[in-house]
Amino acid sequence: MNRYQADVPDGLSRRARSFVRVHGLRVGSLAVEDYRSEWLERGIPSAEIDRVAAFGERWGGLALPPSPRYNGGPRFFTPDTPETDPSGGWWFEAGEQRASVPYGFMIGPDGEFGVHADRWVPLHATVEGWVESLSLTYHARLWAKSITKLVHDEVETIDLTGYVEVPEVVGLADSWWRGPDSLVAIYRGEAECLAFPAARTAYIYSGLDDWGLHG
Structure with a gap:
């Protein structure tokens, strides 16, 4: 396998597995464990760090073709520092935007994939749903x-x-x-x-x- 070719996460349909295998690439992603001590010192719960680490392990660095909406969606999946919201719960970034948009792509408190600006709107109940x-x-x-x-x-x-x-x-x-x-x-x-x-x-x-x- 080409070192940039994407491995295919389990739990996807046959169609989605083929899509990721043919069109996906793996690039660099945040090394979550390098930040664990710093995040703990900042008061981020260990369980939330575990959640970010699990996302990074499964999806980190996966680059897919653009979506027809949301100015293409994330350039590739890579998590960032978990953050709280006034409504409660923890979010973290799913990946940087391909183009300038007034919202971020986030993973919600229950693992939803969605967009966050002044308000949080989950698009799919899982990252798999977006894929x-x-x-x-x-x-x-x-x-x-x-x-x-x-x-x-x-x-x-x-x-x-x-x-x-x-x-x-x-x-x-x-x-x-x-x-x-x-x-x-x-x-x-x-x-x-x-x-x-x-x-x-x-x-x-x-x-x-x-x-x-x-x-």
Whole structure:
């Protein structure tokens, strides 16, 4: 294996494993244990440091292709110093932005992947959910016969009757839905984080056969 080729974390779908194997790279990441003593002296609980260390071990240094939203998402996964929020709990950075955006990509108190500015908005219940969403994006773009983009209030007009939510995405603010011959991706996280409803966006990937739907 090329030393920069990404190893594939377990717990991903077959499609996502293939996506990471083909498109992912491993680069440098924060060595959490080098900071443990300093963080303990600053009052950061040992359990929170353990959580950051586990994230770094599993995901640290993993660089994936950009997301169609959030100006591409993190450049690569790398944690940073845990911090508290007035609402309680501990967060830590998931990775630096690819471009200038008014929020950070964070891992929440319960392991959620989300965006944080003046408010915290979890996008997916797990980091795996973000990776699954990315893999679905590239899969759907490859196999769809047509792609329709909807924005702002248009997003609320989508009729999801007969659709089922894609479970591996574990969507919260963002979600994917599978229908008879199409996939629908709905992104509400940026709109909720910035209190900017116009940022709501959806993509409808139509004309998919069984392989295109399921991969």
